[in-house]
Amino acid sequence: MAELNVDNRTVFTNDNLDVLRGINSECIDLIYLDPPFNPGRQWQAPLDSSAAGAVFDDVWALDDMKAEWVDQIEASDPAVWAVVTAAGRAYGGSMQAYLTFICVRLFEMHRVLKQTGSLYLHCDPTASHYLKSLLDTIFGPHCFRNEVIWHYRGGALTGARNVYPRKHDTLLFYSRGSQWTFHQPREVDISEQMLSRWGRYLEDDGRTVLYGSIKHERAEEARSRRRVLRTFGREPRDDDVAFEVNPSLVRSVWTDIPEVRNNPRYKESVGYPTQKPLVLLERIIEASTNAGDVVLDPFCGCATACIAAEKLERQWIGIDISNLAWDLVNRRMTETPGVGLFRGHHRVDHPIRTDQASAGVSPDIRETLYDVQDGKCVGCGDQFRMRNLELDHITPRSKGGRHSDDNLQLLCGWCNRTKGNRDMNYLRVRLREVED
Ligand SMILES: C[S@@+](CC[C@H](N)C(=O)[O-])C[C@H]1O[C@@H](n2cnc3c(N)ncnc32)[C@H](O)[C@@H]1O
Numbered sequence: 091m092a093e094l095n096v097d098n099r100t101v102f103t104n105d106n107l108d109v110l111r112g113i114n115s116e117c118i119d120l121i122y123l124d125p126p127f128n129p130g131r132q133w134q135a136p137l138d139s140s141a142a143g144a145v146f147d148d149v150w151a152l153d154d155m156k157a158e159w160v161d162q163i164e165a166s167d168p169a170v171w172a173v174v175t176a177a178g179r180a181y182g183g184s185m186q187a188y189l190t191f192i193c194v195r196l197f198e199m200h201r202v203l204k205q206t207g208s209l210y211l212h213c214d215p216t217a218s219h220y221l222k223s224l225l226d227t228i229f230g231p232h233c234f235r236n237e238v239i240w241h242y243r244g245g246a247l248t249g250a251r252n253v254y255p256r257k258h259d260t261l262l263f264y265s266r267g268s269q270w271t272f273h274q275p276r277e278v279d280i281s282e283q284m285l286s287r288w289g290r291y292l293e294d295d296g297r298t299v300l301y302g303s304i305k306h307e308r309a310e311e312a313r314s315r316r317r318v319l320r321t322f323g324r325e326p327r328d329d330d331v332a333f334e335v336n337p338s339l340v341r342s343v344w345t346d347i348p349e350v351r352n353n354p355r356y357k358e359s360v361g362y363p364t365q366k367p368l369v370l371l372e373r374i375i376e377a378s379t380n381a382g383d384v385v386l387d388p389f390c391g392c393a394t395a396c397i398a399a400e401k402l403e404r405q406w407i408g409i410d411i412s413n414l415a416w417d418l419v420n421r422r423m424t425e426t427p428g429v430g431l432f433r434g435h436h437r438v439d440h441p442i443r444t445d446q447a448s449a450g451v452s453p454d455i456r457e458t459l460y461d462v463q464d465g466k467c468v469g470c471g472d473q474f475r476m477r478n479l480e481l482d483h484i485t486p487r488s489k490g491g492r493h494s495d496d497n498l499q500l501l502c503g504w505c506n507r508t509k510g511n512r513d514m515n516y517l518r519v520r521l522r523e524v525e526d
């Protein structure tokens with residue numbers, strides 16, 4: 091396992107692909123990602139895409155798929171490319187472009203996760219099934235742990251009148267390997283707001299009892315007062331039991347976490363259009379890491395995951411292409427109770443891997459290989475035009491092969507698909523069978 095080559099408490103203002111590619115392998119314990127995607131709402135395209143600033147649905151065009159990404163996916167794992175193109179056929183080019191964007195980043199996330207690490211991908215039902223197919227292919231279906239439904243409390247009613255109003259997000263939870271860190275969480279039983287109004291004591295069996303005066307004007311308290319009047323025929327007293335809470339194990343449907351986005355009722359709301367609640371991130375981080383572990387959020391937005399990690403004494407790295415992330419993390423850290431003086435690092439570059447001799451692929455690798463191979467496919471030996479030859483990892487990435495010049499070759503489409511996720515010996519045997 092390599093050493094982490096990024097300082098704790100670093101926010102990168104950069105494209106996360108460049109940053110992820112610079113992080114050493116197997117040194118992150120938890121990745122939470124909440125990538126931009128929600129057709130019909132004002133989510134932005136990546137700032138470096140041709141349509142930065144426009145609404146998502148109009149902007150994820152096939153032109154946004156960089157040729158380099160397509161090459162990398164095809165070469166790394168034809169099965170993954172098959173999933174991406176199948177989604178394109180089912181939904182349209184915008185989904186194919188979107189999945190291509192996510193896919194090259196997921197390859198890196200998978201690589202940087204420790205064997206005991208986990209990844210949570212936060213998405214909504216528009217793309218969750220395509221993203222799950224992608225994750226099944228990259229991580230392996232045996233590494234799928236949960237589909238968590240976050241059925242948020244509150245939240246504005248949006249959408250058409252002739253459908254059920256939306257009320258949930260989906261979190262896809264995968265482990266990197268067969269053993270992973272997990273601490274079974276219990277439901278958030280009482281909000282801070284309630285605690286400030288009522289006293290509380292814990293029963294021996296884990297139940298929480300809230301007691302105290304219910305003589306306030308708020309609607310729910312007026313309701314409690316009426317209930318006491320009706321049930322006992324008297325006014326409520328200061329030591330009356332207001333609630334009894336028996337915290338149960340958190341199952342895969344989370345109904346106890348409110349939506350805080352754009353809601354001034356919650357102190358943590360900073361007006362970031364896609365802000366996620368701190369408690370949601372705290373639950374994930376507490377469940378899937380130990381104190382001191384490293385949490386990475388490659389689409390950190392207003393840095394909710396970073397704040398939650400800091401509160402819980404984990405190390406953290408945030409990446410966002412927007413400048414806002416660094417300002418927000420500074421502001422929120424100073425305002426978050428229990429965090430205190432914040433000394434973080436802001437970087438606009440990307441890290442350089444220190445766990446390999448030579449990393450990266452030359453920009454003209456196709457031309458170089460075409461020359462070296464005399465325009466022939468390394469498998470069948472037939473001559474092709476350059477555009478009909480595909481980049482292939484000689485040792486597949488899933489078997490530890492590097493994405494670097496010395497592990498690349500050009501194969502024709504037939505040879506590349508036949509080789510699939512295997513090594514050259516397999517292809518040679520298959521070619522001999524076909525020729526016989
Ligand atoms: C849905 S928001 C994340 C919100 C975050 N979970 C929070 O609680 O604030 C997605 C974020 O991804 C960022 N983003 C989009 N493309 C990116 C890229 N290529 N690299 C890094 N960040 C990117 C956007 O700037 C946006 O802040």
Ligand SMILES: [Zn+2]
Nearest residue numbers: 467470502505
């Ligand atoms: Zn061939």
